[in-house]
Amino acid sequence: MQADIEIFKLIEEEYQRQQQGLELIASENFTSTQVMRAMGNVMTNKYAEGYPGKRYYGGCEVVDKSEQLAIDRANQIFGTSFVNVQPHSGAQANAALMLAILKPGDRILGLDLSMGGHLTHGSPVNFSGKLYDAHFYGVKKEDGLIDYEAMEQKAMEGKPALIICGASAYSRDWDYARIRSIADACGAFVLCDMSHPAGLIAKGLLNSPFEHCHFVTSTTHKTLRGPRGGIILMKNDFENPMGIKGPKGETRMMSDLINLAVFPGTQGGPLEHVIAAKAVAFHEILQDEFLVYCQQVISNAKSMAHAFGERGYEMVSGGTDNHLLLIDLRNKGISGKKAENTLVKADITINKNMVPFDDKSPFVTSGIRVGVAALTTRGLKNQDMENVVDWIDRILKDTDNESEIQQVKSEINQFMQSFPLYPDWKINSKH
Numbered sequence: 001m002q003a004d005i006e007i008f009k010l011i012e013e014e015y016q017r018q019q020q021g022l023e024l025i026a027s028e029n030f031t032s033t034q035v036m037r038a039m040g041n042v043m044t045n046k047y048a049e050g051y052p053g054k055r056y057y058g059g060c061e062v063v064d065k066s067e068q069l070a071i072d073r074a075n076q077i078f079g080t081s082f083v084n085v086q087p088h089s090g091a092q093a094n095a096a097l098m099l100a101i102l103k104p105g106d107r108i109l110g111l112d113l114s115m116g117g118h119l120t121h122g123s124p125v126n127f128s129g130k131l132y133d134a135h136f137y138g139v140k141k142e143d144g145l146i147d148y149e150a151m152e153q154k155a156m157e158g159k160p161a162l163i164i165c166g167a168s169a170y171s172r173d174w175d176y177a178r179i180r181s182i183a184d185a186c187g188a189f190v191l192c193d194m195s196h197p198a199g200l201i202a203k204g205l206l207n208s209p210f211e212h213c214h215f216v217t218s219t220t221h222k223t224l225r226g227p228r229g230g231i232i233l234m235k236n237d238f239e240n241p242m243g244i245k246g247p248k249g250e251t252r253m254m255s256d257l258i259n260l261a262v263f264p265g266t267q268g269g270p271l272e273h274v275i276a277a278k279a280v281a282f283h284e285i286l287q288d289e290f291l292v293y294c295q296q297v298i299s300n301a302k303s304m305a306h307a308f309g310e311r312g313y314e315m316v317s318g319g320t321d322n323h324l325l326l327i328d329l330r331n332k333g334i335s336g337k338k339a340e341n342t343l344v345k346a347d348i349t350i351n352k353n354m355v356p357f358d359d360k361s362p363f364v365t366s367g368i369r370v371g372v373a374a375l376t377t378r379g380l381k382n383q384d385m386e387n388v389v390d391w392i393d394r395i396l397k398d399t400d401n402e403s404e405i406q407q408v409k410s411e412i413n414q415f416m417q418s419f420p421l422y423p424d425w426k427i428n429s430k431h
């Protein structure tokens, strides 16, 4: 068969784009060569509906072992007793978890999307807002921190079946013990969706949700730095209190309900090549180098916050505990959309983002979200954060100055040559 020149040329082009630019999208990272190798191989050919040892297809002896390795390593990282490594993405993990523990129409309480929450936490355009009765808490206007009092009040009034914590654009840590006590008082389960800070939680640099939250979901491709995918975890399995029985009339354990909700509930065959890549990423996370990486991520984020602050930028909550910053551009007189569209011309990728109490639409927004997980993987350190913020500032100060944009772009392209991406793996059609 003829080689597909078009697609492999585009992969090469994408590689160049990633190599030469400043990647500041908070949800992105650069996974390792090993993780990518584990993703692109013969395991993609295998059907393996079911779970290790309990499959609906023959020939699963090998993928049983690799899926079991992924499970064991994830449990080791987080000190959990249950994990399902099959969700194809973070959204799939949340869909399956909610299918396992809720009935259509049940009430859920999550962080408002416009305050940093995620689509899958009850947005009306998402399954979570269509299937469930979604209510929201937010952050406080005065300090941008989670409004636990409002959460408690809404929980006691509305008696949700599930309280969801975790966010896509929140730069501070969470008080999981407090959320659990609110949930216990109103009879709710607690789900922590740790998709963003999961890597920092894995290495003990942020509060752990596992003691307090019944369920934890995550993506595997953000600060966990693995392949694109999702996981569902529990510290302790327990008998479901909803009275759901198994085929022999026995009370179902939560772990059974979750496994059934992933397959056959919301997915068919698992992506065993991606699960192998998750296992590789978990192996990397267990190493000490990953702790050094996570410490550098937090340190870089703090340096970046300092550099933005010195240049008069306002940050929601005034700074960061994790890998990201939410910058409110209203005092600079530019929208998030304008900032995103101008910065990308200089090969700086960020995303526009609503800020709490935003007066602009989600398509325009008043803010940008900036994360350092990817640049830290490239090898950038604290002193480099100053340069990065300087480049951003030069552009945002004068968004119509095309020659300045071109000048910044060439400085960035030059600079990033000192941080080679995948030097040991040339991605092209000859492989």
Ligand SMILES: *Cc1c(COP(=O)(O)O)cnc(C)c1O
Binding pocket: 027, 088, 089, 090, 091, 092, 094, 117, 118, 120, 166, 167, 168, 193, 194, 195, 196, 219, 229, 230
């Ligand atoms: C990124 C994210 C998700 C969704 O992950 P996908 O893999 O894109 O489906 C879910 N929840 C939160 C909090 C996220 O940040």
